[in-house]
Amino acid sequence: MKVLTVCLGNICRSPLAEGILRDKAHSMGLEWEVDSAGTSSWHIDEAPDPRSRQVASKYHIDISRQRARQFKPSDFDLFDQILVMDQSNYKDVVAQASSEDDKDKVELILNYLEPGKNKGVPDPYWDDNGFEQVFQLLDKASDAFIKRHQQ
Ligand code: 4NP
Numbered sequence: 001m002k003v004l005t006v007c008l009g010n011i012c013r014s015p016l017a018e019g020i021l022r023d024k025a026h027s028m029g030l031e032w033e034v035d036s037a038g039t040s041s042w043h044i045d046e047a048p049d050p051r052s053r054q055v056a057s058k059y060h061i062d063i064s065r066q067r068a069r070q071f072k073p074s075d076f077d078l079f080d081q082i083l084v085m086d087q088s089n090y091k092d093v094v095a096q097a098s099s100e101d102d103k104d105k106v107e108l109i110l111n112y113l114e115p116g117k118n119k120g121v122p123d124p125y126w127d128d129n130g131f132e133q134v135f136q137l138l139d140k141a142s143d144a145f146i147k148r149h150q151q
Contacts, residue, residue, distance in 0.1 A: 001025075001030070001032045001033070001080055001081065001149055002032070002033040002034075002035075002078065002079045002080045002081075003021060003032060003033070003034050003035075003079060003080065003081045003082075003083060003145075004034075004035050004036065004037060004071075004075055004078075004079040004081070004082045004083070005017035005018050005021065005034070005035075005036040005037075005082075005083045005084075005085075005109065006036065006037050006038070006039060006071055006082060006083065006084045006085065006089050006093055007036075007038060007039075007084070007085040007086075007089055007121075007123075008038055008039055008040050008042075008085075008088070008089060008123065009038050009040055009042055009043045009068065009125065010036055010037055010038030010040075010043060010068035010069060010070070011038070011043045011046055011047075011048050011049045011052065011068050011125075012048070012049045012051070012052050012123070012124055012125050012131075012134070013052075013085045013121050013123065013124070013134055013138070014036035014037065014038065014085060015036050015048040015052055015063050015066050015068070016048070016052050016055070016056055016063065016134060016135060016138055017036065017083065017085070017109060017138045017141075017142065018034050018035060018036035018063070018066060019056050019061045019062070019063035019066065020056075020061060020135075020138050020139055020142045021034045021142045021145070021146070022034040023061045024142055024143070024146055025146065028146065028150065030146070030150060035079070036066065037068075037069050037070060037071040037072075037075065038068055038069070038070055038071065039070070039071050039088075039089055039092040039093065040070065041070045043068040044068055044069060044070055045067050045068060045069075046067065046068045047064060047065075047066070047067060047068075048063050048064070048066055048068075049125070051124070051128065051131045052131060054131070055131040055132055055134075055135045056135070058135075059135065059139075071092075071093060071096070072096075073096045073097075073098065076096075076097060076098070076102040076105060079105065080105065081105055081107065081145075081149070082105045082106045082107070083107060083108075083109040083145070084106060084107070084108055084109065085108075085109060085120060085121040085123075086108070086120030086121060086123070087108070087118065087120055088120075090106060090108060093106050094106055108120065109121065109138070109141045109142075109145070110137065110141055112141045112144040112145045112148065113137070113140055113141045113144055121134055121137055121138065122134065
């Protein structure tokens with residue numbers, strides 16, 4: 001399984017989702033490839049936001065070596081599943097799809113927790129207190145995603 005997590009800046013939510021999914025997959029012995037990207041070009045080559053790094057390290061996950069990059073259409077060829085954080089990411093990614101198969105790879109990550117609800121992971125960039133909640137949501141959604149796809 002090759003999974004790409006996507007948010008707007010690729011410095012807050014999707015790098016956390018990447019780190020959480022990789023950590024869980026690794027500890028379950030799954031040979032998964034996990035990466036993340038942003039729909040914007042704003043933070044290319046930057047390390048994850050210090051607040052994301054901090055909440056990850058609180059749960060013994062090191063995301064400090066990850067670097068932001070921008071989503072590109074060829075990611076549809078490289079990944080089996082593209083997990084987006086909110087509706088805006090969904091629109092931006094699906095707009096770059098060139099087939100129905102591409103579109104079918106894109107899913108809101110929280111639909112793994114609450115199917116069909118189309119809820120977004122709140123953007124914590126402007127809210128110092130949001131990072132713990134984001135971690136908990138992504139942790140639970142990652143468990144559900146792995147449970148569904150671990151075979
Ligand atoms: P992310 O959060 O999409 O979860 O990485 C954001 C990061 C940066 C900005 C917005 C959201 N920004 O406006 O620079």
